[in-house]
Amino acid sequence: MDQYTLNLLVVGASFALYVGIAIWARAGTTAEFYAAGQGVHPVLNGMATAADWMSAASFISMAGLIAAVGYGNSTYLMGWTGGYVLLALLLAPYLRKFGKFTVPQFIGDRFYSQSARMVAVLSLIIISVTYVIGQMTGAGVAFARFLEVSSAQGLYIASAIVFVYAVLGGMKGITYTQVAQYCVLIVAYTIPAVFISLQLTGNPIPGLGLFSTHTESGLPLLSKLDQLVTELGFNDYTSLHGSTFNMFLFTLSLMIGTAGLPHVIIRFFTVPKVADARWSAGWALVFIALLYLTAPAVGAMARLNIIDTIYNNGTQADSVLYEERPEWMRTWEVTGLLKFEDKNGDGRIQYYNDKSEAFKATAEGRGWAGNEFTFNNDILVLANPEIAQLPGWVIALIAAGGLAAALSTAAGLLLAISSAISHDLIKDFLNPNISEKGELLAARIAMAGAIAVATWLGLNPPGFAAQTVALAFGLAAATIFPALMMGIFSKRVNAAGATLGMLSGLVVTCLYLFTYLGWFFIPGTNMMENIPANYLFGVPPAAFGPIGALINFAVAYLVSSVTAAPPQHVQDLVESIRVPKGAGAASAH
Amino acid sequence: MADKSSSNAYWAANIRIIMISLVIWFVASYGLGIILRPMLAGVTVGGTDLGFWFAQQGSIIVFIVLIFFYAWRMNKLDAEYGVEE
Structure with a gap:
């Protein structure tokens, strides 16, 4: 059987599985559509969260980023996992106790303000839309490479698959498909890594192989790699070649950004109890770590293999x-x-x-x-099985894994967008009298609309696609994360404080990025050249998140301290989300 | 909900556990993996030093242990204060 037929078979089988799950897990109520009926087991939710979180960037790009720079790009490893500690300790249990469906809904209720809620909706949509572009283009490229269709045709296929299970099943369908997608992507990632680690070091666990002896030379693998790259004039692999301050700030930006991404946060609304939300964050990180502990080994070993080949x-x-x-x-x-x-x-x-x-x-x-x-x-990552001379079915598996990573993240983002539109905008703002059935229909139409927009953006990717990732993380860190944290940990921050805090975080972060990357990322419109000498206090645009968050916190506390305290019922709400007792089934109101 | 003073004590205990956990979170990543790496240069791990290991493996393992510790400790605290579900 040739490689093309194998790819087609393996990818086709994985898609049949996703569609089968979607039909089995249809959503009948808004609670099922928005939060999977709050009946998802914490371990399964952990798996779904891992697939939701690990996008084409984690699966395809991260190992390559680490391979190119070495130690300096450990920022991605620490940043994209450390955010889960913040989620588990500071946000997830309390938001689950609150027991509603969307992130803007919490912000709206806690800060008793429609304007706060609308600023949150705006941030959520900017974050999720910019994030989804990358997923759709990634899926299109994976299709083009492995199924030999054009990138546009690939994109249509990807959209059609997501349409089936996201529109039909909502959060419920997405959750169970993500569990399947996690299994596909982790198997696909691990198998080639294990074989390469065995070939190079004799150790079957890549994370351990990275620190073992390179069999051929008898030197530690990393010493061998350092030696090879420096002999070719490259920077050595294991040292830092930038500033410690930048590495610190960039890691912090990724961590806070991760904890503030709405599509990750809403996954914790799906578990039955507050205690489950805590466990679930731990399980999510276990499943994420299976890939993240392997990725640095994949990167270092691929770099070594390429030099050895040439x-x-x-x-x-x-x-x-x-x-x-x-x-x-x-x-x-x-x-x-x-x-x-x-x-x-x-x-x-x-x-x-x-x-x-x-x-x-x-x-x-x-x-x-x-x-x-x-x-x-x-x-x-994509060529790894071929470099290690593994059989054709492993190559086919990598194709299915890359697609699973891109599609699972796209579906999670699309759900965050559509629930913000149907629940926050339509149900609670434009038409509060809408029936449950009407809202479910609105949610499905919003989902279909979001898929259409994402497909269009995937077909016509704005030239700035790469820079928008910095925007998504920066805004998540500067708007959503601080607002949620203050909503839980402070009883004093009020409507005016939170709204102005989020707005300042949003505006200042956008301005800072636009100054160096161009207005709305249009090339040539930047007011200052994008070089370190021009940065304010040396802060690169991609690491601005923590500064934006700081501004948000400062403005919110300052404004709150000179205006009236929140009303009693809001202070009671804060008291109640702080204790797990009495969460029960969630409700729309 | 339990009475006011008991729920305040519960929250104070929670904040204390969060603070301790965040210190560990910070030390394992920003500390040992980034800022304190030069101090760990003498400790060799597989061709490089302990700081490199923390940046690419150790910090992630510490994060996992930390979240499970927090979940376990908080569930115990819930039971002590009678606020579990």
Whole structure:
């Protein structure tokens, strides 16, 4: 059987599974549509949260990001997991006790203010829409590579699948599909990693293999890698080559941003009890860690493998002839994500750091005329099974895994968007008299609309797609997270304080990003060049989240302290969410 | 809900547990993984130092243990104060 048929079979089987689950888990009530009827077991919710959270960025891109920089990009590993500690300790149990369906609903009730709720809806929509663009384009690319359809056709297929289970099943359908998607993606990620770790170190657990001895050279794997990359003029892998301050701030930005992402927070509304919300956050992180503890090993080992492939007789000997390059390089050259250009005309592939001044003399001495080999970091995970020469079904599994990661996150985001529209905007703002049945229909129409918008944006991705991720995390950190935290931990912060706090966080964060990245990310409209020398106190735009959060907190406390305290019933509400007793079944009102 | 003073004591105890947990959270990631890494340079782990291990493995493991500890401790606290579901 050829690779294409295998891919088709494995991906097709996984899709049939998702659609089957969707039909089984149809939503009949708004409680099922918004919160899966609050009957999801904490371990299953943990699994669903892990799939919801781990997007194409975690599955496809993260290992490549770590491989490219080494230690400095540990920020992603710590930042995208440490946020769960904040969620478990500071938000999840209390929001579950509150027992409603959406994040803006909590903000609206706690701050007894429709304006606070609308600012939250606005932030939620900006965060989720920017985030969903990346998922849709990621799914489109995965389809294009593995199923040999055009990227646009791939996108239509992806949208159709999400449409079936998200519109039909709402949160209930999404939850159980995400459990299946988690299983697919973790198996797909782990199998090639285990084999590569075995080949390089003899240790079957990649996270341990990373710190084991490289069998071939007898050196520790990381020492070997440091040696190889420095011999080619690159920065060494295990040291920090930026400022400690930036690494600190960027990690903090990712952590607070993670804890403030609405599509992650609403997952904790689906468990039966407050105690379950606490356990569930732990389980979510266990399932996330299975991938996150493996990813740094995948990154380091892939980097080592690539150098070994090109310099198969060591970095001091001649590199491999282009004509003798391995099969996987040929496959990926076709996609354009891996490129070779013979600059010095010797028919061999030279891969080194031609931007290093210190290495220039060495390179010239060896007759090299510039780096000839470039690759997109995203291919490291996708090409992993081919690099390790694993059988065809593992390659097919990687395709299914990448798609599972992108689709599960897209579905979670779409639910957050559609529930904000149907529940916060329509039910509680525009038409409070809408019936349960009417609201369920509105939720389904909102979901279909959100999918249409996401598909359109996936087909016509704005040129700034990469920068918007910084926007999503920055805004989640600067608006949603502080508002929720103050709502739970302070009885004094009032409507005016919270509304102005969120607005300041929103406006200042956007302004800071636009200053360096262009107004609405339109290239050329930035007021200052995007270089470290221009940053305010040296804070890069992507790490602005914590500063935005600080501004939000400061404004909220300041305004609250000079205006009247919240009314008694709101203070009672805060008292009641602080104790688990009496949560029971949640309600719309 | 229990009476006022008991629920205040429950909340104070919760805040104390959160504070202790957040200190551990901070030390395991920002501390050992980033700021204090130079101090750990002498402790070798598989070709590099302990700080690198904390940044890429240790911090995540500590986070997991921390969340389960918090869940276990809080569920016990709920029972002590009679506020469990």
